[in-house]
Amino acid sequence: MPDKRINWIDTVKALGIFLVFYGHYAEVLVRNHHYSVAGLQFKFIYTFHMPMFFMLSGFFMKDIDSMQRFKTTVYQLLLPVL
Numbered sequence: 762m763p764d765k766r767i768n769w770i771d772t773v774k775a776l777g778i779f780l781v782f783y784g785h786y787a788e789v790l791v792r793n794h795h796y797s798v799a800g801l802q803f804k805f806i807y808t809f810h811m812p813m814f815f816m817l818s819g820f821f822m823k824d825i826d827s828m829q830r831f832k833t834t835v836y837q838l839l840l841p842v843l
Contacts, residue, residue, distance in 0.1 A: 770817055777817075780810050 784806035790799035 767820075770820060773813070774817060777810055777813050780806050784810060 784803055787799040787803040787806070790796045791803055
């Protein structure tokens with residue numbers, strides 16, 4: 762069975778996960794030790810790491826029409842609430 766994974770997307774996601782971890786670590790360094798270099802790294806990482814995950818998730822979005830999406834939302838989210 763052929764591998765259906767896209768290697769470059771897996772690599773970018775792994776890098777993004779590492780940057781999320783390092784961004785939180787740098788945030789602790791800035792708050793507790795006032796390291797200015799860590800502050801620059803923290804700000805840099807936080808400018809793009811979440812948008813990067815949103816853009817990557819767009820590669821895997823199913824192509825369905827808006828009415829089908831509306832019906833799915835109603836059945837899965839709104840109907841159980843009522």
